[in-house]
Amino acid sequence: MATRYFGQRIQRNEDPRLLTGQALFVDDVMLPRLAHIAFVRSPHAHALIHRIDTKSALKREGVIAIFTAEDLGDYWQPAPIVVPPPPIQDMTFNKRTQPPLAKGKARFVGEPIAVIVAESRYIAEDAIRDMQIEYELLSPVLDIEHALDANQPLIHDDLPDNLGAHVVQRKGDYDRAAQSADLIIKRRFDYDRGTAAAIENRGIVASWDTRDQRLTIWDTTQAPVPIRNGLAKLLGLGENQVRVIAPFIGGGFGPKVMMFYQEELIVPWVAMHLGRPVKWIEDRAENFVGTSHERGQVHESEIALTADGKIIGVKDTFIHDCGAYIPYGLTLPLNTQCTLLGCYDVQHYTTEFEAVFTNKTLVAPYRGAGRQHGVFVMERLLDIAAKELGIDRAEIRRRNLIPPDAFPYHNEIIYQDFAPLVYDSGNYEPSLDKALEMIDYQDFIENIQPQLKAEGRYVGIGIATYVEGTGIGPYEGARVQVMGNGKVSVVTGIGTQGQGHFTSFAQIVADQLGVEVCDVSITTGDTNLFYWGAGTFASRGAVVAGNAINEAAKDVRQKILKLAAEKLHVTEDELELTQGVVHLKHNPNIFIALGDLATQANPLRGAVKPGTEPGLEATNYFGPERGATANGVHAAIVEVDPDTFDVHILRYVVVHDCGNVINPLILDGQIHGGTAQGIGNAFYEKLVYDDQGHLLSISLLDYLLPNAMNIPHIEIGHEVTPSPLNPLGIKGAGEAGAIPVGPVFAQAVEDALSEFGVEIREIPLSPSRLWELVQQAQGKV
Amino acid sequence: MIQITVIVNGITHTLQVEPRLLLSDFLRQDLGLTGTHVGCEHGVCGSCTILFDGDAVRACLMFAVQANGHEITTVESLTTDMERLHPIQRAFRETHALQCGFCTSGILMTLIPFLEKNPDPTEADIRQALTGNLCRCTGYQHIVAAVQRAAQLQQKP
Numbered sequence: 021m022a023t024r025y026f027g028q029r030i031q032r033n034e035d036p037r038l039l040t041g042q043a044l045f046v047d048d049v050m051l052p053r054l055a056h057i058a059f060v061r062s063p064h065a066h067a068l069i070h071r072i073d074t075k076s077a078l079k080r081e082g083v084i085a086i087f088t089a090e091d092l093g094d095y096w097q098p099a100p101i102v103v104p105p106p107p108i109q110d111m112t113f114n115k116r117t118q119p120p121l122a123k124g125k126a127r128f129v130g131e132p133i134a135v136i137v138a139e140s141r142y143i144a145e146d147a148i149r150d151m152q153i154e155y156e157l158l159s160p161v162l163d164i165e166h167a168l169d170a171n172q173p174l175i176h177d178d179l180p181d182n183l184g185a186h187v188v189q190r191k192g193d194y195d196r197a198a199q200s201a202d203l204i205i206k207r208r209f210d211y212d213r214g215t216a217a218a219i220e221n222r223g224i225v226a227s228w229d230t231r232d233q234r235l236t237i238w239d240t241t242q243a244p245v246p247i248r249n250g251l252a253k254l255l256g257l258g259e260n261q262v263r264v265i266a267p268f269i270g271g272g273f274g275p276k277v278m279m280f281y282q283e284e285l286i287v288p289w290v291a292m293h294l295g296r297p298v299k300w301i302e303d304r305a306e307n308f309v310g311t312s313h314e315r316g317q318v319h320e321s322e323i324a325l326t327a328d329g330k331i332i333g334v335k336d337t338f339i340h341d342c343g344a345y346i347p348y349g350l351t352l353p354l355n356t357q358c359t360l361l362g363c364y365d366v367q368h369y370t371t372e373f374e375a376v377f378t379n380k381t382l383v384a385p386y387r388g389a390g391r392q393h394g395v396f397v398m399e400r401l402l403d404i405a406a407k408e409l410g411i412d413r414a415e416i417r418r419r420n421l422i423p424p425d426a427f428p429y430h431n432e433i434i435y436q437d438f439a440p441l442v443y444d445s446g447n448y449e450p451s452l453d454k455a456l457e458m459i460d461y462q463d464f465i466e467n468i469q470p471q472l473k474a475e476g477r478y479v480g481i482g483i484a485t486y487v488e489g490t491g492i493g494p495y496e497g498a499r500v501q502v503m504g505n506g507k508v509s510v511v512t513g514i515g516t517q518g519q520g521h522f523t524s525f526a527q528i529v530a531d532q533l534g535v536e537v538c539d540v541s542i543t544t545g546d547t548n549l550f551y552w553g554a555g556t557f558a559s560r561g562a563v564v565a566g567n568a569i570n571e572a573a574k575d576v577r578q579k580i581l582k583l584a585a586e587k588l589h590v591t592e593d594e595l596e597l598t599q600g601v602v603h604l605k606h607n608p609n610i611f612i613a614l615g616d617l618a619t620q621a622n623p624l625r626g627a628v629k630p631g632t633e634p635g636l637e638a639t640n641y642f643g644p645e646r647g648a649t650a651n652g653v654h655a656a657i658v659e660v661d662p663d664t665f666d667v668h669i670l671r672y673v674v675v676h677d678c679g680n681v682i683n684p685l686i687l688d689g690q691i692h693g694g695t696a697q698g699i700g701n702a703f704y705e706k707l708v709y710d711d712q713g714h715l716l717s718i719s720l721l722d723y724l725l726p727n728a729m730n731i732p733h734i735e736i737g738h739e740v741t742p743s744p745l746n747p748l749g750i751k752g753a754g755e756a757g758a759i760p761v762g763p764v765f766a767q768a769v770e771d772a773l774s775e776f777g778v779e780i781r782e783i784p785l786s787p788s789r790l791w792e793l794v795q796q797a798q799g800k801v
Numbered sequence: 802m803i804q805i806t807v808i809v810n811g812i813t814h815t816l817q818v819e820p821r822l823l824l825s826d827f828l829r830q831d832l833g834l835t836g837t838h839v840g841c842e843h844g845v846c847g848s849c850t851i852l853f854d855g856d857a858v859r860a861c862l863m864f865a866v867q868a869n870g871h872e873i874t875t876v877e878s879l880t881t882d883m884e885r886l887h888p889i890q891r892a893f894r895e896t897h898a899l900q901c902g903f904c905t906s907g908i909l910m911t912l913i914p915f916l917e918k919n920p921d922p923t924e925a926d927i928r929q930a931l932t933g934n935l936c937r938c939t940g941y942q943h944i945v946a947a948v949q950r951a952a953q954l955q956q957k958p
């Protein structure tokens with residue numbers, strides 16, 4: 021390959037459309053005769069629904085139709101499960117998924133009960149107030165630690181209790197090994213719920229063409245192909261009759277890969293039922309209750325160590341909050357289990373969880389997807405151990421890192437991709453060293469901190485390591501085609517939500533085919549153009565789809581060389597591809613433009629040799645044998661205001677290793693954004709419920725997304741340990757920024773407040789919560 | 802229904818609207834200017850920011866009828882030619898200041914008057930100016946860099 025675009029900081033192909041306001045988002049889809057939908061949602065966390073009276077709502081001018089569960093007939097059934105649980109010995113899994121509309125019982129505030137279709141959204145919302153619904157209130161199950169108590173009401177009446185799942189996994193024999201420990205530390209850790217709050221809310225537009233018998237759906241989904249397949253089946257259609265388009269998406273972060281949302285089941289059904297195109301756009305209040313949440317876990321953890329700080333083993337038992345249903349299987353708690361051990365060589369590990377149902381919004385992946393909680397537990401245990409053993413915090417980490425010659429490293433327990441967890445590659449110590457150096461760790465501890473403390477300032481440092489399992493299977497695919505105008509079209513089945521796929525994928529193709537990056541046009545998320553794929557999640561887009569595109573582009577390159585060799589009467593190895601032409605290596609003046617070659621590859625008359633495929637086009641797939649494990653280190657210096665307990669981040673350093681990097685500019689952006697979400701999660705964002713299960717923080721005034729003054733300048737360092745599991749040697753990076761921020765923040769704040777003796781074992785924090793912790797530590801409350 | 806006359810991106814529109822129609826919905830639905838985005842409809846996210854007689858305001862916090870007789874500028878006014886971006890748009894592209902791009906129109910419209918009044922802003926000024934616009938993707942760092950770059954580009958004759 022002549023030019024190397026791979027690895028360059030290239031500006032994005034998609035930006036001009038976005039910057040000029042020309043990019044199509046779901047809410048921008050306008051169709052003739054479009055009707056608008058508003059959902060009637062439960063105002064109660066747990067209630068029987070005795071009667072729904074739609075009469076007066078139907079009388080309102082402009083209301084077209086109203087549907088409740090009863091109107092759906094056979095279409096009413098619990099949604100299919102997204103991710104079935106992996107085969108783990110002796111596990112319990114009580115599959116309970118959300119129905120399209122609640123029937124007989126509402127299980128969380130915001131659960132859809134009826135759908136109102138009207139000439140405008142304004143009218144549809146007016147009609148919500150005309151609805152008469154008779155509820156009988158039940159007491160809600162809100163506290164995950166008591167969800168399994170005998171006296172708790174049942175959320176799903178056909179189950180004996182509120183247990184969603186129970187899993188125990190083991191590596192080695194913790195109980196026996198811990199007997200030889202010099203130190204055992206036991207603590208409880210809380211990691212509370214949060215929400216992704218993409219700036220674009222969800223939305224769906226559906227249009228049924230009665231003449232064509234085809235359904236078109238524009239959906240803010242990260243996984244258009246699975247949505248198409250699932251809806252076709254549920255609606256009794258062939259896959260060829262359903263087209264799902266995920267156009268530009270205003271941020272995904274996980275919740276937009278949840279499926280099937282109730283609205284996703286209903287809106288297309290309404291379009292078919294009425295024979296009219298319909299649109300539903302979620303508003304911000306709906307987003308807070310209707311879009312999946314994440315995080316909610318309570319851990320009881322213990323770590324056994326030798327006197328010199330070597331980890332003997334870890335035992336962790338936790339309760340995981342599922343919300344009212346469990347559509348996403350066990351992905352989140354399994355990620356917690358499988359990320360907890362992190363970069364460390366731990367031979368004995370027992371991990372057990374109970375996933376419990378609560379009367380709250382359902383829980384599905386949000387950037388990090390269960391990994392944060394594990395990293396928080398492990399990193400905090402190490403901090404506490406370091407203190408007890410009198411070992412430096414960085415040093416205790418260093419002593420336990422998996423050595424570079426131990427890869428592939430086996431953690432034995434079952435991961436979210438159904439296979440035993442194996443880290444493919446890694447070299448952890450250089451990342452740690454680089455982070456320590458970038459943040460001037462020694463100098464800060466030895467000189468700067470004592471000096472600032474002497475000045476009466478409360479400053480502290482935190483450092484944490486993590487791994488991120490990325491790029492899991494099963495597979496993605498792509499079709500690459502050189503078009504008659506010499507430009508290259510690439511189509512793939514994943515969705516895109518701002519990750520720069522239109523550029524990073526174009527770089528891969530540009531290298532293979534010797535064209536400019538701007539001449540490669542990528543289409544994602546249109547199921548009519550590419551049929552196969554699983555979607556964008558688990559930091560897998562670049563790894564899995566990127567490699568599929570690379571394979572397809574290689575095939576096209578072969579076709580180009582073969583045909584050009586025939587046309588120019590030379591051998592393939594005499595040819596070179598650059599600047600959109602294929603030419604003789606020794607004489608660039610003899611060439612064929614790729615566009616002309618593409619036209620010649622599709623003859624209109626004459627005969628071709630048997631087996632000849634038309635065009636310069638190829639489709640290929642890539643499925644890694646297992647995920648690629650990225651790693652990194654975050655470090656921060658913070659200052660706490662002793663009067664207000666506001667925390668100011670003075671420095672933030674990220675050192676990251678995600679193997680070979682396609683576009684470092686885009687990678688930096690991913691890290692900045694992830695870290696900002698981590699900071700929000702650690703200190704600003706909190707979902708507050710009252711004792712009846714009403715979410716109180718349902719506006720952006722109450723749920724604080726960090727703004728430009730809350731996020732510091734983030735300094736980034738890179739290490740490169742390529743993955744051996746894919747030809748491009750890449751690992752995913754989408755979630756890394758968000759994963760270790762909680763423990764870094766907690767550790768740094770704890771260090772800053774060391775004279776108060778606070779031990780931080782929870783996320784999120786806030787100024788008022790820090791004040792409370794200080795009061796508690798001082799025995800004042 | 803009430804008749805209003807509004808100048809949007811230099812074009813005069815006279816339309817009948819419901820008194821309760823939000824200005825953001827008017828621009829997007831009645832005029833088809835979908836570059837103005839809606840992220841919260843309660844005045845916090847800033848995605849719907851437009852210029853109202855030259856000042857950056859939130860279109861979701863106004864009714865269309867309040868725009869009667871006023872001049873509105875939306876992101877579509879910056880350029881219609883993707884090959885010749887406005888200097889602020891160019892700066893955003895060069896520095897990778899957008900990811901999903903949903904917040905971007907509002908941020909651009911906030912920055913137009915900001916950079917007019919502050920042609921050479923400090924990082925602190927820029928961060929302060931951006932506090933009314935939420936971006937969930939970028940962590941703001943590249944946006945800050947974009948504003949610095951835009952200031953440079955605009956100072957060049």
Ligand code: FES
Pocket residue numbers: 838839840841842843844845846847848849850859860861862
């Ligand atoms: S939509 Fe207007 S400020 Fe959020």
Ligand code: FES
Pocket residue numbers: 219270271518898899900901902903904905935936937938939
């Ligand atoms: S770029 Fe996605 S919200 Fe700002």
